[in-house]
Amino acid sequence: MEGTKRLLREKGHEVVEFVRSSADIRGMRFGKARAFFSGVYSWSARRRMRELLRAARPDVVHVHNVYPLISPSVLVECRRAGVPVVTTVHNYRLVCPNGLHMVNGSVCEKCCGGREYWCILRNCTGEFFKSVGYALRNWVARKWRLFLDNVTLYVALTEFQRSRLIAAGFSAERLVVIPNMANAPNGKVEPGLGDYVGYVGRISPEKDIPTLLAAARMCPDIPFKAAGAYDRMPHLPGEAPSNFEFLGHLDAERLEAFYAGCRIVVLCSKCFEAFPKVLPEAMLRGKPVVCTRIGGLPDIVDDGITGLLFEPEDASDLASKLGQLWEHPDLCRRLGEAGRAKALREYSPEAYYRRIVPLYERAMALGPGGP
Numbered sequence: 001m002e003g004t005k006r007l008l009r010e011k012g013h014e015v016v017e018f019v020r021s022s023a024d025i026r027g028m029r030f031g032k033a034r035a036f037f038s039g040v041y042s043w044s045a046r047r048r049m050r051e052l053l054r055a056a057r058p059d060v061v062h063v064h065n066v067y068p069l070i071s072p073s074v075l076v077e078c079r080r081a082g083v084p085v086v087t088t089v090h091n092y093r094l095v096c097p098n099g100l101h102m103v104n105g106s107v108c109e110k111c112c113g114g115r116e117y118w119c120i121l122r123n124c125t126g127e128f129f130k131s132v133g134y135a136l137r138n139w140v141a142r143k144w145r146l147f148l149d150n151v152t153l154y155v156a157l158t159e160f161q162r163s164r165l166i167a168a169g170f171s172a173e174r175l176v177v178i179p180n181m182a183n184a185p186n187g188k189v190e191p192g193l194g195d196y197v198g199y200v201g202r203i204s205p206e207k208d209i210p211t212l213l214a215a216a217r218m219c220p221d222i223p224f225k226a227a228g229a230y231d232r233m234p235h236l237p238g239e240a241p242s243n244f245e246f247l248g249h250l251d252a253e254r255l256e257a258f259y260a261g262c263r264i265v266v267l268c269s270k271c272f273e274a275f276p277k278v279l280p281e282a283m284l285r286g287k288p289v290v291c292t293r294i295g296g297l298p299d300i301v302d303d304g305i306t307g308l309l310f311e312p313e314d315a316s317d318l319a320s321k322l323g324q325l326w327e328h329p330d331l332c333r334r335l336g337e338a339g340r341a342k343a344l345r346e347y348s349p350e351a352y353y354r355r356i357v358p359l360y361e362r363a364m365a366l367g368p369g370g371p
Contacts, residue, residue: 001064003181004356007349016056018049020069039068040137046073053081060360063087063151068133072141075150084152084363088178089161091274094147095168097134098124102206102271107294111135112168114142152363155356157275158296164272176359179300181352182280184344185256191286191336194263196223197322198287200255200278203230203246206271208292210236214315215268215322216244222326227258259285263332264325267291270312275300283307283343288335290321306339 005015038045053061061078063085078085091099096111097119110118119135120128141147154170155178156162162175197216203209203226213236216224224244230236237246250258259265265282267273272295279300282289289307291297301307308325310317325332345351 003349004062004064004352007181007353011353016052016058018052018070018074020045038071039133040071040140041073042069042071043073045070046077049074049077050081053077053083058083060363061085062360065090067093067137071137072146072150075146079150079368082368084366084368085150086153086155086359086363087147087151088155089157089165089274092161092164092272093138094141094165094170097131097138100206100271105205105270107271111138116142149369152366152369153359155359158299160272160296160299161274176355178352178355178359179347180275180277180280181349182277182284182343182347183349184284185259189284189286189340191333191340193333194261194287196225196262197264197266197326198258198262199224199226199228199266199268200258200281201228201267201276202232203228203236204232206269208268208270208313209233210239211270211313211315211318212266212268213240213244215319217241218315218319219243219323219326222322225258225261227255259287262287263329264322265289266318266322267297268310268312268318269297270294273297280343280347283336283339284347286336286340288325288332288339290318290325302338302342305335306342307335 005017008015061083063075066072066074075085092101093099096109097116101107101109103122103124108122110122116135116138119131119138123131125131125134148170152174154165154175156165156175157177157179159177162177165175166172199209199212201207209226212224216222220241220243222243226244226246227250229249230246240246247258259282265278265287267276267278267289269276269292274296279289279291279297283306289301291301291307291309292312293309294312298309301309303309308321310321
């Protein structure tokens with residue numbers, strides 16, 4: 001959202017924000033209980049949106065996330081005001097209450113087709129009260145058609161994500177694929193150069209870092225480093241082999257240096273990733289990517305062209321692909337160059353702008369609620 005706002009303002013567009021942060025919940029009295037109900041339907045957010053629409057009179061509303069403090073109630077208000085809505089689907093929450101299609105370490109699609117109750121039965125979030133809230137808000141949004149009747153156009157991040165939404169009943173005519181954007185680094189880029197295999201991102205169960213650790217044990221002569229907070233899995237550093245180093249969270253400057261030092265960037269997620277930002281960031285820096293063949297990742301990484309794909313949770317396959325690249329610097333360089341060319345073409349802010357503005361114009365021509 002921040003990138004879209006900044007880009008539009010740089011291009012001379014007026015942007016008015018309506019933002020609520022989940023961090024506010026901690027400061028609220030009965031914060032979790034209020035978030036439970038506001039996520040389902042927030043009358044206060046709808047009233048605030050009504051006031052904002054009257055004051056700003058926007059041409060189009062671009063929604064990125066309405067949970068947990070805003071809710072889909074604001075979409076109804078946009079339609080009543082005659083303002084078209086474009087929604088970017090950043091995860092799978094429109095069809096999966098927890099947004100990941102994953103429960104207890106495995107891919108799960110039980111809630112698809114109007115069976116949100118599975119989120120409660122399986123306690124998808126690990127907190128029963130929270131799982132009930134997630135299931136309830138999805139049920140209300142589906143039964144009251146809060147998205148289907150009040151969103152003009154949807155932005156999916158990959159063709160895979162678009163296909164999942166179409167299978168769930170969303171109109172193919174109203175679904176457009178526009179990938180996330182990433183900024184190219186300043187200075188010279190040297191594709192294929194670096195001293196270690198790098199992982200960038202949060203270290204949480206769906207990212208399957210144990211498979212990466214197992215692959216590192218199979219490649220004892222290759223150094224591995226991971227950049228990202230590991231407070232959700234604090235035991236992992238103690239289980240790492242000697243050639244694997246956890247660096248924790250890195251600020252922007254240190255992260256840039258981390259990318260520069262990588263020879264290969266790896267992503268071993270076992271969930272249906274939507275569009276992890278690390279992939280275009282690595283590609284823009286000329287780094288070949290090795291990632292899992294799951295979800296929308298093959299839409300981003302072209303196997304054998306901009307990187308290599310491996311089977312989820314298969315440490316041997318991952319180790320083989322990493323060893324192949326590590327032992328062939330020319331291949332690293334070639335894939336890195338191809339990846340950078342694709343990222344500049346497809347994932348730059350300019351590429352995003354060329355796609356999003358015509359989409360706004362199309363939404364305005366269609367009007368509120370879509371065709």
